Amino acid sequence: MSKGMDWGLHDPLPGDKPILWAESDHEHDMMSTRMLGFWLYMLSDSLVFAALFTAYEVLSFPMSFAGGPTPRDVASPLYGYAETIVLFTSVLAYGMVMVNLKAERVRPAMLWLSLSLVVGLAFIGMEVHELQGIAAAGGPPQRSGFLSIFWAVVVVHGIHLAIGLLWMVVMFFQIARDGFTLMVTYRLANLKVYWLYQGLIWTFVYTFVYLRGSI
Amino acid sequence: MFGRLTLSQVPYDNLVVGTAFIFAAVLGLVIVGSLTYYRKWGWLYTEWLTTIDHKRIGIMYGIVGTVMLFRGFVDAIMMRTQQVMAAGPLSHGYLGAEHGYLPPYHYDQIYGSHGTIMLIFAATPILAGFMNYLVPLQIGARDMAFPYLNALAFWMTAVGAALTMVSLFVGDFSHAGWVGLAPLTELPYSPDVGVDYWSWALQIGSIGTTIGAVNIIATIIKMRAPGMTWMRMSLFTWTSLTTNVIGLTAFPVLGVAIGLLSLDRYLGTHFYTTGLGGNFMLYTNLFWIWGHPEVYFIILPSWGMMSEIIPTFSEKKLFGYPVMVAATMSIGCISWTVWLHHFFTMGAGPVVNAFYSIATMLVAIPTGVKVFDWALTMVRGRLTFTTPMLWAVSAIFMQIIGGWTGMMLAIPAINYMTHNSVFVIAHFHCVVMVTVFASIGGATFWFPKMFGFTLDERSGKWVFWLLVGGSFIVFTAMFMLGLTGMPRRLAYVPYATWWPLLAIEEIGIFVDIAALAAFIWQITVSIRDRNSNLAGRDPWGTARSLEWLTHSPVPDYNFAVIPHINARDEAAWRREHHLDHIMPTEYSDIEMPVNTPVPMFIGACTAAFGFAMIWRIWWLAIASLVTIFVIVIFRSFGGTTGTTIPGSEVRRMERLAARGPERRPDRLVPGAVTAFNAGAAE
Numbered sequence: 001m002s003k004g005m006d007w008g009l010h011d012p013l014p015g016d017k018p019i020l021w022a023e024s025d026h027e028h029d030m031m032s033t034r035m036l037g038f039w040l041y042m043l044s045d046s047l048v049f050a051a052l053f054t055a056y057e058v059l060s061f062p063m064s065f066a067g068g069p070t071p072r073d074v075a076s077p078l079y080g081y082a083e084t085i086v087l088f089t090s091v092l093a094y095g096m097v098m099v100n101l102k103a104e105r106v107r108p109a110m111l112w113l114s115l116s117l118v119v120g121l122a123f124i125g126m127e128v129h130e131l132q133g134i135a136a137a138g139g140p141p142q143r144s145g146f147l148s149i150f151w152a153v154v155v156v157h158g159i160h161l162a163i164g165l166l167w168m169v170v171m172f173f174q175i176a177r178d179g180f181t182l183m184v185t186y187r188l189a190n191l192k193v194y195w196l197y198q199g200l201i202w203t204f205v206y207t208f209v210y211l212r213g214s215i
Numbered sequence: 216m217f218g219r220l221t222l223s224q225v226p227y228d229n230l231v232v233g234t235a236f237i238f239a240a241v242l243g244l245v246i247v248g249s250l251t252y253y254r255k256w257g258w259l260y261t262e263w264l265t266t267i268d269h270k271r272i273g274i275m276y277g278i279v280g281t282v283m284l285f286r287g288f289v290d291a292i293m294m295r296t297q298q299v300m301a302a303g304p305l306s307h308g309y310l311g312a313e314h315g316y317l318p319p320y321h322y323d324q325i326y327g328s329h330g331t332i333m334l335i336f337a338a339t340p341i342l343a344g345f346m347n348y349l350v351p352l353q354i355g356a357r358d359m360a361f362p363y364l365n366a367l368a369f370w371m372t373a374v375g376a377a378l379t380m381v382s383l384f385v386g387d388f389s390h391a392g393w394v395g396l397a398p399l400t401e402l403p404y405s406p407d408v409g410v411d412y413w414s415w416a417l418q419i420g421s422i423g424t425t426i427g428a429v430n431i432i433a434t435i436i437k438m439r440a441p442g443m444t445w446m447r448m449s450l451f452t453w454t455s456l457t458t459n460v461i462g463l464t465a466f467p468v469l470g471v472a473i474g475l476l477s478l479d480r481y482l483g484t485h486f487y488t489t490g491l492g493g494n495f496m497l498y499t500n501l502f503w504i505w506g507h508p509e510v511y512f513i514i515l516p517s518w519g520m521m522s523e524i525i526p527t528f529s530e531k532k533l534f535g536y537p538v539m540v541a542a543t544m545s546i547g548c549i550s551w552t553v554w555l556h557h558f559f560t561m562g563a564g565p566v567v568n569a570f571y572s573i574a575t576m577l578v579a580i581p582t583g584v585k586v587f588d589w590a591l592t593m594v595r596g597r598l599t600f601t602t603p604m605l606w607a608v609s610a611i612f613m614q615i616i617g618g619w620t621g622m623m624l625a626i627p628a629i630n631y632m633t634h635n636s637v638f639v640i641a642h643f644h645c646v647v648m649v650t651v652f653a654s655i656g657g658a659t660f661w662f663p664k665m666f667g668f669t670l671d672e673r674s675g676k677w678v679f680w681l682l683v684g685g686s687f688i689v690f691t692a693m694f695m696l697g698l699t700g701m702p703r704r705l706a707y708v709p710y711a712t713w714w715p716l717l718a719i720e721e722i723g724i725f726v727d728i729a730a731l732a733a734f735i736w737q738i739t740v741s742i743r744d745r746n747s748n749l750a751g752r753d754p755w756g757t758a759r760s761l762e763w764l765t766h767s768p769v770p771d772y773n774f775a776v777i778p779h780i781n782a783r784d785e786a787a788w789r790r791e792h793h794l795d796h797i798m799p800t801e802y803s804d805i806e807m808p809v810n811t812p813v814p815m816f817i818g819a820c821t822a823a824f825g826f827a828m829i830w831r832i833w834w835l836a837i838a839s840l841v842t843i844f845v846i847v848i849f850r851s852f853g854g855t856t857g858t859t860i861p862g863s864e865v866r867r868m869e870r871l872a873a874r875g876p877e878r879r880p881d882r883l884v885p886g887a888v889t890a891f892n893a894g895a896a897e
Binding site: 011012013014018019020021022024028029032033036037040041043044045047048050051052054055058059063064065066068141142143144145146147148149151152166170173174177183187 | 360361364425428429430432433436437438440441442463464465466467468470471472475478479482483484485486488490491492493494497500501504776777778779781782783784788789792794797799803844848851852854855
């Protein structure tokens with residue numbers, strides 16, 4: 001019975017035995033519901049970054065430099081490139097966690113998860129080092145409107161990463177304790193979305209802040 | 216140790232605040248005293264505070280919103296009274312004020328809190344309450360997609376509201392309006408904690424709204440009963456979906472706008488400052504990118520409620536349902552493209568102004584469609600003017616007035632003339648009144664579904680005529696004042712010629728106060744006579760959507776057996792085909808999640824965090840933030856727990872309920888299942 005899209009324009013007449021009640025209390029698919037919920041959260045998070053990038057554009061005009069450091073002075077595309085490689089290595093390692101999850105190999109998954117975690121920490125370390133240098137060279141966030149938003153974009157992304165790393169630590173112990181239970185699988189899948197998404201946001205940070213800042 | 220918090224921050228010497236404090240203290244003592252006297256603390260904790268049942272969370276949202284509505288209304292009375300007392304250079308001063316009874320700084324805090332409270336902590340929670348309660352019932356779901364998150368969203372909203380209330384007695388509230396005008400909100404111009412109260416209350420409350428939006432969208436997409444296709448969803452569910460798409464996408468921008476402001480205030484950055492490269496128009500843009508969609512966040516569910524009430528009391532299906540759906544979704548989209556009309560006069564130039572003018576006017580098309588659809592639903596219908604119907608019809612009239620004046624304001628030329636005048640205030644109050652009218656109508660309409668008895672009609676009509684009459688008096692005078700050029704936000708009205716119109720406004724406000732008294736009387740009478748007004752499944756006899764298929768009040772499990780959906784107006788379809796008394800033949804076990812105090816604890820920690828940040832009590836802020844993380848992580852290590860209601864028990868409860876309202880057992884109210892699990896049902 002193919003009717004195409006049901007526009008619900010005409011209510012059906014009841015048959016001899018109308019179906020009034022669902023046959024069973026059907027289990028709804030918690031995996032897809034949780035994934036959808038997390039994607040929706042990611043949508044709201046995207047709007048946070050969209051607003052921040054908008055503010056970055058607005059505060060990138062020369063009058064917002066207030067005579068202080070310009071994008072050229074604070075953004076080093078080469079250092080940013082190194083950071084990109086490090087972060088994407090962590091994202092790749094997390095991808096391997098998911099490969100091992102599908103193959104149900106607990107120990108390799110934990111190994112890759114630790115690698116992703118350690119490399120992610122290294123990224124945070126690089127970022128802290130970089131920001132310390134900028135602050136020492138006369139570019140703290142309080143210096144100008146431009147520096148305020150520069151720090152805000154980089155640090156908000158960094159905080160997201162730090163939360164992701166904390167999440168990884170928690171997942172490490174949950175895998176160790178429970179193995180790949182349904183609950184652990186939900187969380188690993190959502191952490192994958194989160195971690196890849198933070199990598200994606202970094203590409204925007206790198207493009208708009210580091211590459212464009214260098215020209 | 217306590218940051219900036221000292222005993223001198225408590226304004227005990229202010230007579231106005233002192234009176235409010237005595238009132239709040241007495242009310243608090245009465246509530247705490249009666250809870251203790253009737254030994255209800257355990258009941259409150261197990262049945263309400265720790266609940267993750269969407270229906271109870273919905274009712275709690277409604278209670279928070281209604282309490283805040285009263286608070287916001289008192290603010291309105293105070294402002295109007297101040298203006299009528301402080302008109303003209305010869306007006307007297309009382310209580311230390313030069314004119315009127317409120318010094319300007321106090322008056323400014325009152326309009327700041329009035330706007331913040333009415334939009335964020337009254338309208339938003341009340342509508343969130345309706346959506347929480349009704350959406351799962353209207354799509355035939357057992358629960359929300361994420362019941363635990365739902366409770367968390369509620370507690371975030373409640374914490375935001377609580378912080379706003381605390382500001383009344385400890386410290387100040389923002390004096391910069393509900394929009395938080397930058398750079399007035401920057402530290403040099405607002406060194407007190409007022410702006411911090413405002414920003415943290417809004418920040419925390421908006422996190423709640425965002426979480427709630429995730430939940431409702433996921434629920435609508437994933438939890439629909441078999442047969443509930445998209446085009447069979449009731450219009451309230453559609454508007455809830457649209458509203459929450461707005462909530463999900465707009466509130467994060469508010470978070471950024473206010474977050475950057477807080478960075479300016481706390482760390483000395485320069486996002487919105489007047490010097491060192493700050494740009495305060497950036498704030499205005501970010502704020503209204505949230506602020507204008509928020510207007511539709513508030514109006515859309517109201518339209519949804521009107522679209523449920525009008526067909527029910529016209530005994531016809533909603534006219535032009537697919538067009539209504541399309542109109543709802545297109546309003547959701549257009550809401551994102553109109554924010555700049557809030558500052559036409561900033562000097563953006565004719566091209567930009569023309570774009571936003573046209574975008575704003577486009578809203579009139581889908582809105583007009585809706586008005587015509589409601590009207591055509593009533594044409595040749597069997598109309599019954601019960602109170603919900605009266606409210607819905609009057610909301611249409613308010614919508615027309617608010618919409619017309621909105622179209623006037625959408626023309627930049629007129630906007631330049633009326634900018635920042637009370638004409639604008641009258642316009643958006645008419646629009647917000649649509650929400651008020653529709654919400655009162657909706658509350659009357661669904662009250663029997665929530666509590667099992669109908670509200671008193673006779674006193675309800677008194678409330679209706681008084682509130683509608685009062686509102687029309689106030690806003691007519693306000694439109695006239697606006698057109699004669701009276702600016703908004705005046706603590707002192709320099710021009711004595713405006714006094715007669717201000718006095719008419721004051722009269723209107725007093726009629727509104729009478730409406731409030733009538734409302735309290737209505738609730739009292741209704742509770743007193745509840746046994747003679749017990750409701751069956753469909754107390755109106757003509758209700759149409761799915762929630763009317765289950766009992767009133769709705770049992771914990773919503774539907775004993777999930778219904779199979781055959782038609783858009785399933786309840787009406789079954790009634791018209793004489794299928795409405797066919798009960799399921801088999802009842803199977805129902806899995807239910809169990810209550811948890813975790814969301815409440817996280818809420819308590821968030822309240823501590825917000826209060827600590829406002830007063831710069833750093834140790835407490837860090838401690839409460841760490842505690843929140845610890846709670847979340849700790850909970851993730853525990854398994855989720857559920858409970859099972861055996862099919863035999865479902866059958867027993869359904870049989871009892873099917874005997875009709877007069878024979879309904881006392882235990883079949885919300886809580887029956889909990890009682891069963893405690894072994895009390897035997």
